[in-house]
Amino acid sequence: YKYNLVTFLPLNLFEQFKRAANSYFLVLLMFHTSADILLLSSSEPNSLCYVETAELDGETNLKFKMALEVTDRYLQEENAMAGFNGLIECEEPNNRLDKFTGTLLWRNRRYALDADKILLRGCKIRNTHFCHGVVIFAGADTEIMKNSGKTKFKRTKIDSLMNYMVYTVNGEVSFCFSTRCPCNAQVCPGFLSFSLVNDAGQINYQAASPDEGALVTAARNFGYVFLSRTQNTITISEMGTERTYDVLAILDFNSDRKRMSVIVRESNGNIRLYCKGADTVIFERLHPRNLKREETEEALDVFASETLRTLCLCYRDISHDEFEAWNKKFMEASVATSNRDEALDKVYEEIEKDLILLGATAIEDKLQDGVPETISKLSKADIKIWVLTGDKKETAENIGFSCELLTDETTICYGEDIRQVKTHKGFLKKKKLRLKFPRTAEEKQKQIEKKRRAEAYKEQQQKNFVDLACECKAVICCRVTPKQKAMVVDLVKKYKKAITLAIGDGANDVNMIKTAHIGVGISGQEGMQAVMSSDYSFGQFRYLQRLLLVHGRWSYIRMCKFLRYFFYKNFAFTLVHIWYSFFNGFSAQTAYEDWFITLYNVLYSSLPVLLVGLFDQDVSDKLSLRFPRLYVLGQKDLLFNYKKFFRSLLHGAITSLVIFFIPYGAYLQTMGQDGEAPSDYQSFAVTAATSLVFVVNLQIGLDTSYWTFVNAFSVFGSIAIYFGITFDFHSAGIHVLFPSAFQFTGTAPNALKQLYLWLTMALTIAVCLLPVVAQRFLSMTVRPSESDRIQKNRKKYLAEEEQWQRRQSAFRRGVSARRSAYAFSHQRGYADLIASGRSIRKKRAPLDAGCLISVLYHGTSSLCWKRGKANSVLQKLLILLQLCNVKLKDGCAAV
Structure with missing residues (x-):
């Protein structure tokens, strides 16, 4: 069709x-x-x-x-x-x-x-x-x-300095900003749950965050089960009695409010506001005559000492007249088309006052495996660790101790002591900061000067904060909002000019991740916003040490070698034309054949340096992790800087002089084996080009630290490719087909038959490379670097590692590879201890009945059973296992 x-x-x-x-x-x-x-x-x-x-x-x-x-x-x-x-x-x-x-x-x-x-x-x-x-x-x-517009491009130091020089970012990190991501949820390898091959008949909750799900699950375990939710109602089973509440208003949570409230009407007609939030904002809004405040503060201190994340719970009874008056303002603010958030916050403040404290909750995020070891190694690599968290001060401090960021020998300086420390260290003078500005008579100019003075004072305070914080081994910022996290990172970038890395796992870390030079997202239970906004992402915090100490360091070394060699080989290639111009009347005549100029950077010298940039490593990954101090060379820019750049330039210039003048001197007044003078332009070009190919390919061989078959093949293969292409291009057959494009007919076969020219090329190669070999030998003998010393003793370190592995394997003999579990044991278990009601845990200060505290583990399944006579014994056993530390007092429970 x-x-x-x-x-x-x-x-x-x-x-x-x-x-x-x-x-x-x-x-x-x-x-x-x-x-x-x-x-x-x-x-x-x-x-x-x-x-x-x-x-x-x-x-x-x-x-x-x-x-x-x-x-x-x-x-x-x-x-x-x-x-x-x-x-x-x-x-x-x-x-x-x-x-x-x-x-x-x-x-x-x-x-x-x-x-x-x-x-x-x-x-x-x-x-x-x-x-x-x-x-x-x-x-x-x-x-x-x-959102799909131009993505903000993070320029590395390589891109920024390529106008002058080059760096690689992952090998130069000086500051690492972290949220509480080391405490991300993980599945504990302990007996925490089991499943029966039956229908559990239990509700599964999908919460907006793991914390919300943990709180609802805790309430269910205590007999308060969330059943259903509509737009205007919420249904709960309270100890077996089903009750429905009318939802009148929801006062949403945000990072500035740090709290959330809901107003409901109970079945008897009473209107009540329930609120949960951070202790700092809740305590500010409590009724002056609140009897449970001191007891709750003591409980919060206990929870903070165990690195638990805490929330305070409170309520307030509202009269019908008060609610009707407030609801009118709430409806007006909720339909505002401009500044709605500010209007709602103002209305929320009017109703969230004179609250009655109910108690507190505590939720534990298990510390991931390898977090203390990772922080220790990063600290040894001279990377400053800053923790930016929204938790309270005590919780943040105990997090520092749990991940070994802080130790018992650490002197802790709190925010209220900063001024004294600054004065002690000489950061501030005793008097106020005085800034001198020229005074004018006009009032407008005075206002401008006043603004300048305030702005300069603010900048000075920011700089003082960064200077003081950088003097500390570790910095922990608590009660910070997402915006403040980004501001802290930006201050370090502004005043320290250091490479920064930010790592987080939640939506509140996105600003910080985007602000830092390197953003790392951890995929966990807090959602995927951090991962989607990051440059790198992985599953656990401990992988950060390999990203920086191994791959980041290797990347820096490879890129520096690549660029130093790239500059060197191109200077050695290009400057020959300058020396040749003194002998050709500064004409446009090139020192090499046109085809050699075209293929030099494409085939003759590109593959070896490309493989060095991909695979080279001075020490193995295990030794890189064992000796974190090796990372410091990237922070100090030791492998590529202005000095290294000019050394590469000088090295290339000297190589070009040798490649040009030794063949030039050898061709003056010489006679070949056939009785003819070989001192023609084409023979000279072939000799100089062949010498250059040998020199640059053998030079990259000297720069290679990690030899493989591929590296060796690339070096000698590039030389072989040069000879193969040169002999083909200089053949008579291709000249007949393309006479204007291939004019060096028979030059290479005739010139390379002369033994004299081979001796000339050998002398050229020796003069170029022997000084480099001597310098490398003296450097490794007299002033070896840290990597040289480690590489020299690598056999010793490998033997120590093998010996340690043999010791570990002795403890695992006879252990089956199957991960099986058995219902029976040959030893007496803990049934008597459970039945007796005694506790082997360390006793803590008793909590008053007014506090309801639920401690939950993220990432673990709730215990479930099927109702029925056959499982009644198992049900009681599970209740004992799950709630063995619950003590009832005055009708309330405390875990």
């Missing part, structure tokens, strides 16, 4: 979709949301819509979006949708994926719109049969397209 104007499109589509792959991708495209859509209703109860946002934030767990209650009620049918005539006012298109501000005006009433009601382009709709919505943004105005 033939195409025409009518049949082209349908026939073309028919041919395209005859391919199964195209049909498959079309079906996949249907699951994607192609615009930013306001959700009006869906097939699910309460107009929920489940979405997967892997293409937006990297998280694969399902999230839910919820339509407005009014649209859910009236816009379920298509006929009702056809008559929808509301007015939507919203912010302009932007790149904020987690925020949306807008209002819906419908039926003479205004409703607030936020990000929970928007289906963003790029998300996939799951477990939802259909949904109705209104397109807010489309095409280039969608938020994902606004």
Whole structure:
């Protein structure tokens, strides 16, 4: 068939979709949301819509979006949708994926719109049969397209200094900023859970964060089970009694508020506000006559000493009149089209006051394997470790001790003592900082001078902070917001000009990761935002030592060798033309054949240095980890700097002089074996080019520390390629085919038959390389570097490592490789101890009954059982195992 104007499109589509792959991708495209859509209703109860946002934030767990209650009620049918005539006012298109501000005006009433009601382009709709919505943004105005602009390029020192010089960033890190990511959740290799081959019949929670899930799971273990949630209600089973609460308002959490509240109406009509948040912000809003404050503070200190993450819980009863008055302000602020967040924060402050303290919770993040060893090695590598966390001071301090960032011998300087330390060390004078500015008579000029004075004082304070912090072995900043984390990193970059690395695992670390020269994300239970924003990502904190001490250091060494050699070989190649110009009347005549100039950097000298840049290593990875001090050479720029650059330039210039003048002197007034003078231009060009190929390829052999078959093949293969191509290009056959392009006919075969020329090339090579060999020998003998000494004793270190491995293997003899578990033991267990109720743990200060504390482990499954007579004994045993340290007092429980 033939195409025409009518049949082209349908026939073309028919041919395209005859391919199964195209049909498959079309079906996949249907699951994607192609615009930013306001959700009006869906097939699910309460107009929920489940979405997967892997293409937006990297998280694969399902999230839910919820339509407005009014649209859910009236816009379920298509006929009702056809008559929808509301007015939507919203912010302009932007790149904020987690925020949306807008209002819906419908039926003479205004409703607030936020990000929970928007289906963003790029998300996939799951477990939802259909949904109705209104397109807010489309095409280039969608938020994902606004985020796909030009990516901020992090320039390494190599790129920055290539205008003058070059470095490699991973081998020069001086500061490492870390959140509490070393305490990320991990699965403990202990008996913490089990599974029966039966239906457990238990609810599985999907929480916005591991902390939320841990708290809800703890409440379930104590008999308070979260059952269901709608837009306006929440259903809970309280010790077997099912109760439903009306949700009147939710006061959202953010990093500045550090708290979250919910206002509910109980079944008896009472209105109550429940709040949870950091102790610092909760204590500021407590009622003056709060009897449980001292006991809770003592409990918080105990939890902080065990590096637990704490929250305070409180409540407040609200009268109906007070709530009605406050709710009007809340509704006005929630529909504000500008400065909505500020207006809501102001309204939140009015109701979150005179709170009654309930108690505190403590959640433990298990320390990952290898964190203390990693921090110790990074410290030995002269990398300063700064921990930036949002936890309280005591918790942050104990985290430092648990990961061995702080030791018992460490002198700890707190923030309130900084001024005294500065005065002691001479950072500040006793008097106020005085800045001299020229005074003027005009008032406007005085205001400008005052602003300058304040700005200069602020900058001086920032510099003093960085100077003092850099004098410390380790720095821990507590109670910092995500913005403050980024500011600390930026201050170090600004005043210390050092290479910085930031590592984190949560969304609150994204700003810090993006600000640092190198951003590292850890994939854990806190989501994938940090991983998506990072330059490198891995699963555990301990892999950082290999990234820096092994791969970063090797990368720095390889790049420095590559660049030094690259400059050297090109100076040696290019400067020959300058010396030749003194003898050709400064004409455009080149010293080499045109084809040699073309292929020199492509085939004759590129492969060996490329392999050195990929595989070279001065010491093995095990020795690099064993001796972290080797990393210091990158921080001090010892392998490439101005001195090294000019040494490469001088080395290349001297090599070019030798390559030109030794053949030149050898060709003066000489006679070949055939009785003819070989001193023609073409023979000289072949001699100089052959000498250059030998010299630069043998020179990279001297620079190679890690020899493999591939390296040896590249060096000698490059020389062989040169001879093969040269003899082909100088043959008579190719000259007949292309007479104008190949004019050195027979030059190489005739010239290289002369023994005199081979002796000339041998002398040239010896004069170029023997001084280098002598200098390397004297340097390794008289002033060996740290890597030279380690490489010299590598056999000794390998023997020590083998001996240590043999010692370890002696303890593992007879251990089966299978990881099996058995239900019976030949030894008496701990049944008597459990039944007796005694505890072998160290006793701590008793907690009052007013505190409810739940200590949970992230990454571990909850214990579950099937109800039934057959499992009653097992159920009781599990309760004893899980709650053996629970003591009831005055109707409250404390773990």
